[in-house]
Amino acid sequence: MPTALIADDEPLLAAALQSALARLWPQLAVIAVAHDGAIALAEINRLRPDFAFLDIRMPGLDGMAVARSVAGCRVVFVTAYDEYALQAFDAAAMDYLLKPIDDPRLLRCISRLQQLASTVAMPAPAPAEAQPEYLNWITAGLGNSKRLIAASEVLYFKACDKYTELVLATETQLIRTPLKELAARLNPREFAQIHRGLLVRLSAVQSIEQDMLGRNFVLLKDREDKLPLSRSYAAQFKSM
Structure with missing residues (x-):
């Protein structure tokens, strides 16, 4: 079962996204909800979710910094601001959702993530020269x-x-x-x-x-x- 974390400093918006994901992608388990960037990063490192839905403007550590500090977790940015789109994809984001999110747009995002989930579930040979990922941030x-x-x-x-x-x-x-x-x-x-x-x-x-x-x-x-x-x-x- 794929897993996800939601990070948004507005609890009502985080809850609304969690509810929408439960309706549209019931197989996805939301295993944590964080309300600032530092906690989001700590929870991602601790729980290792498959996906993270990150707000960009958060106290302590913004969503961009969180995305650049994690490995093995696919990121979707969820924000009210469209000026960060280029930076988001530079940070290897899977998608960029603008608030308020409607169901058709969220479904397109889910479809993309589901395709990725089915792909990564298949075992693949490790790269011959895989580089180790070192610890850059400590909670x-x-x-x-x-x-x-x-x-x-x-x-x-x-x-x-x-x-x-x-x-x-x-x-x-x-x-x-x-x-x-x-x-x-x-x-x-x-x-x-x-x-x-x-x-x-x-x-x-x-x-x-x-x-x-x-x-x-x-x-x-x-x-x-x-x-x-x-x-x-x-x-x-x-x-x-």
């Missing part, structure tokens, strides 16, 4: 206090008990994703493990320092933190 914070942080803003990640600490230039945030999982999802050209419990962004490194006991430490450009560099990870920094 940080606990409880109701959440925010979206670009991976490029993080100076280093530190394992701490049941959480992982994200250390930025002027603050820290917590996430539940284990450090080992983060290490596998971050671009190895941008991040490197320097200790069993530490991952550092390479462009944030200022220098490597060795103390009188022969222990190595990583010094950062934007913070005074002195991070231990384990011998098993030191080889990658020999040229610094």
